[in-house]
Amino acid sequence: MSFSSGASVPSDKGKRNRGGRGGSKKQVFDEYMTVEDVSHWLKRGELVQGSIRINPKKYHEAFIASPDGKRDIFLDGIVARNRALNGDVVVVQILPQELWKVSLLLKSDSEGVSEPEAQPGKGQTPGRKSKRPPSPDVIVEAEDEEQLAGSFQRAASISSASSSSQVVYIVEQKHSRAATGFLKFLPDKPFAMFSPVDHRVPRVNIPLADCPHDFPSRPGDYTNILFIARITNWPDDSNFAEGRLAKTLGQAGEIEPETEGILIEYDVDFSEFSDEVLGCLPQTLPWTIPPEELRNRRDLRKECIFTIDPATARDLDDALSCKLLPDGNFELGVHIADVSYFVEEGNALDFIASRRATSVYMVQKVIPMLPRLLCEELCSLNPLTDRLTFSVIWKITPEGKILSEWFGRSVIRSCVKLSYDHAQSMIEAPDKLFRADELPACSPEHPVDEIHRAVLNLHAIAKRLRAQRFESGALRLDQMKLSFTLDRETGMPQGCYVYQYRDSNKLVEEFMLLANMAVAHQIYRSFPQKALLRRHPPPQTKMVDDLQEFCDQMGLSIDFSSAGTLHKSLNETLGDDEYTSARKEVLTHMCSRPMQMAMYFCTGVLTEERLFRHYALNVPFYTHFTSPIRRYADLVVHRLLAASLVHSPPVQKQATQCNDKKTASKRVQELSAELFFSVFVKESGPLDSEAMVMGILDQAFDVLVLRYGVQKRIYCKVSLETFHFHKVGKKGEMTLVWAADEAGRVGISIFSLVDVQLRTDGTPMKYSAVIKRPNETV
Numbered sequence: 001m002s003f004s005s006g007a008s009v010p011s012d013k014g015k016r017n018r019g020g021r022g023g024s025k026k027q028v029f030d031e032y033m034t035v036e037d038v039s040h041w042l043k044r045g046e047l048v049q050g051s052i053r054i055n056p057k058k059y060h061e062a063f064i065a066s067p068d069g070k071r072d073i074f075l076d077g078i079v080a081r082n083r084a085l086n087g088d089v090v091v092v093q094i095l096p097q098e099l100w101k102v103s104l105l106l107k108s109d110s111e112g113v114s115e116p117e118a119q120p121g122k123g124q125t126p127g128r129k130s131k132r133p134p135s136p137d138v139i140v141e142a143e144d145e146e147q148l149a150g151s152f153q154r155a156a157s158i159s160s161a162s163s164s165s166q167v168v169y170i171v172e173q174k175h176s177r178a179a180t181g182f183l184k185f186l187p188d189k190p191f192a193m194f195s196p197v198d199h200r201v202p203r204v205n206i207p208l209a210d211c212p213h214d215f216p217s218r219p220g221d222y223t224n225i226l227f228i229a230r231i232t233n234w235p236d237d238s239n240f241a242e243g244r245l246a247k248t249l250g251q252a253g254e255i256e257p258e259t260e261g262i263l264i265e266y267d268v269d270f271s272e273f274s275d276e277v278l279g280c281l282p283q284t285l286p287w288t289i290p291p292e293e294l295r296n297r298r299d300l301r302k303e304c305i306f307t308i309d310p311a312t313a314r315d316l317d318d319a320l321s322c323k324l325l326p327d328g329n330f331e332l333g334v335h336i337a338d339v340s341y342f343v344e345e346g347n348a349l350d351f352i353a354s355r356r357a358t359s360v361y362m363v364q365k366v367i368p369m370l371p372r373l374l375c376e377e378l379c380s381l382n383p384l385t386d387r388l389t390f391s392v393i394w395k396i397t398p399e400g401k402i403l404s405e406w407f408g409r410s411v412i413r414s415c416v417k418l419s420y421d422h423a424q425s426m427i428e429a430p431d432k433l434f435r436a437d438e439l440p441a442c443s444p445e446h447p448v449d450e451i452h453r454a455v456l457n458l459h460a461i462a463k464r465l466r467a468q469r470f471e472s473g474a475l476r477l478d479q480m481k482l483s484f485t486l487d488r489e490t491g492m493p494q495g496c497y498v499y500q501y502r503d504s505n506k507l508v509e510e511f512m513l514l515a516n517m518a519v520a521h522q523i524y525r526s527f528p529q530k531a532l533l534r535r536h537p538p539p540q541t542k543m544v545d546d547l548q549e550f551c552d553q554m555g556l557s558i559d560f561s562s563a564g565t566l567h568k569s570l571n572e573t574l575g576d577d578e579y580t581s582a583r584k585e586v587l588t589h590m591c592s593r594p595m596q597m598a599m600y601f602c603t604g605v606l607t608e609e610r611l612f613r614h615y616a617l618n619v620p621f622y623t624h625f626t627s628p629i630r631r632y633a634d635l636v637v638h639r640l641l642a643a644s645l646v647h648s649p650p651v652q653k654q655a656t657q658c659n660d661k662k663t664a665s666k667r668v669q670e671l672s673a674e675l676f677f678s679v680f681v682k683e684s685g686p687l688d689s690e691a692m693v694m695g696i697l698d699q700a701f702d703v704l705v706l707r708y709g710v711q712k713r714i715y716c717k718v719s720l721e722t723f724h725f726h727k728v729g730k731k732g733e734m735t736l737v738w739a740a741d742e743a744g745r746v747g748i749s750i751f752s753l754v755d756v757q758l759r760t761d762g763t764p765m766k767y768s769a770v771i772k773r774p775n776e777t778v
């Protein structure tokens with residue numbers, strides 16, 4: 001799409017002085033266009049609509065995706081955002097080209113860097129780089145492909161050809177308008193100043209009547225008290241919003257107040273389920289399957305079917321089976337909890353589930369989408385219990401070739417609840433005869449060796465399917481995921497470790513992927529205008545080009561021409577030594593930035609089938625079917641698969657809700673991990689580790705802390721006597737100086753190894769990283 005300069009679009013720009021209360025008032029923000037004007041100019045292509053993304057580390061910068069997918073559209077400064085908050089759907093007008101930012105060129109995103117964190121009240125120079133906080137686990141595929149959506153943190157790249165714009169209309173306020181922050185007393189004012197922790201949210205004037213009764217006389221008592229405020233209005237003649245104080249959370253830096261603040265800020269409903277909602281569930285317990293329901297289902301209760309989940313999992317929504325057939329092939333099944341049987345479309349339970357749209361997983365707890373009676377009992381595929389399921393069953397060769405498939409409602413009786421550790425032990429010891437006491441209780445109808453053989457057969461087929469997927473051009477981008485051990489009584493973090501992704505995880509993932517793809521084809525064939533699928537657009541062209549140029553300069557043979565070539569490059573070109581995985585992690589982080597988010601959509605909304613594709617999986621159709629206990633999208637897919645809808649569902653509206661809630665859920669999960677790690681550093685630090693350089697700025701550099709898998713910025717002025725930055729092409733380099741002699745000088749660039757120390761800096765929820773002098777012990 002070629003953007004107009006916007007000269008022909010009506011604009012109120014410049015109309016910022018007007019008569020007002022008590023005389024002339026200076027208008028800070030332009031008035032919004034009318035709905036009629038917005039509709040007219042959108043149809044003519046003179047305006048652009050999209051979701052606004054505000055740089056959390058440099059809040060004067062914001063971006064929306066350009067319709068052509070090549071680069072982002074830049075919004076320069078708070079005035080250009082015109083009171084829109086992060087995530088809002090906005091309409092922007094492209095400014096005349098002479099007003100574009102051309103004097104300041106952004107460092108390429110391929111450097112893996114971003115600007116220092118914005119400080120309240122300090123001006124910043126816009127026109128540099130946007131980078132959202134890194135995700136601890138970026139996985140581009142899989143049942144855990146859902147991590148793609150929130151985990152791919154897209155950064156923006158501004159070049160001399162980038163267009164600048166301004167918001168002329170807010171279509172939908174996606175941001176909750178709630179924020180956590182601190183109160184500041186203002187003498188002789190009828191209001192207090194609320195300063196949000198998130199600098200992307202404006203400061204808010206709060207009526208003193210909302211504040212604690214002794215706040216005016218003892219404001220110092222509330223210096224470190226965390227509050228929640230909600231914005232109620234943002235006048236166009238003020239830099240400050242107006243709002244009300246919603247709640248006093250408690251001491252900043254403590255886990256529970258911080259956690260509650262995160263949940264409210266991201267609009268996560270963590271209230272108890274109402275009696276009306278609970279009344280939609282069976283009231284007579286224990287519940288048993290009605291005989292008439294059994295007659296309408298395929299009875300698989302005598303088959304060897306089992307679950308493989310994390311050891312602590314209580315909502316078991318998927319099970320597997322693998323039976324050797326007389327002809328040497330296998331009958332392989334994926335069996336998913338039939339949540340749609342209990343959640344009747346249109347009732348109170350369905351309504352609340354559709355609004356929550358997803359369960360939210362935090363370090364210390366889960367905020368469920370559905371009541372626990374449903375999640376952990378009625379629908380959970382608990383062992384030795386009859387449960388209703390939706391099954392996909394294939395006849396498949398040992399080489400992974402599918403000969404036939406069957407979809408339908410079924411009833412199963414899981415014979416054992418295996419953990420990933422149990423399954424991994426079976427994979428690693430194929431000839432071992434496991435004793436009954438080495439595993440959880442098993443059904444007497446299925447001895448341990450039968451279960452062991454089934455796991456080994458599943459593993460063998462999964463390896464072949466996985467190899468075929470990557471040979472066919474799939475991409476996987478892994479990033480380190482930090483996990484915690486918690487004190488059982490206090491809930492405080494006792495330790496942390498990088499989660500290991502093993503063959504047992506890959507086994508489950510492979511068959512969840514297979515089921516999701518099979519169901520996607522099935523529902524699209526049946527409902528070509530109302531199937532709920534999941535697409536993943538290709539990465540942004542401009543950012544890929546910049547990253548390709550950087551890799552070429554670094555001597556890295558990375559091929560970005562397709563998902564498959566990128567995957568192959570990342571696994572073949574980074575050497576073979578103890579730091580290979582660290583170099584891959586750094587490069588994976590860079591490669592994840594141009595990636596766009598995967599999203600749910602209704603097939604009737606997009607006219608071109610090529611837009612349905614999932615870039616990372618490299619498949620034409622994909623959906624989510626395998627986790628209906630924790631994702632509402634999967635529940636919609638179950639209903640479509642059953643062809644039981646009596647009317648066309650509002651699929652696209654629900655797809656949008658699922659997208660929004662999935663994104664929020666992912667960010668909450670990340671913030672929870674950040675909270676717990678900051679507490680761990682405070683309680684157990686300082687922590688020493690090797691680190692690998694990920695990106696270099698003129699006064700700071702980013703590192704991957706290898707022991708903990710976290711990414712952190714090191715500010716040179718804090719740790720060093722002096723330093724020298726220079727740049728050759730896209731490659732930044734820096735000389736660090738501790739002393740005048742050569743022994744006190746170290747040169748660094750991307751992939752360099754340094755020793756760092758993580759330490760608390762006295763600010764709640766904050767910790768710093770400093771570089772250690774050469775030859776200091778780590």
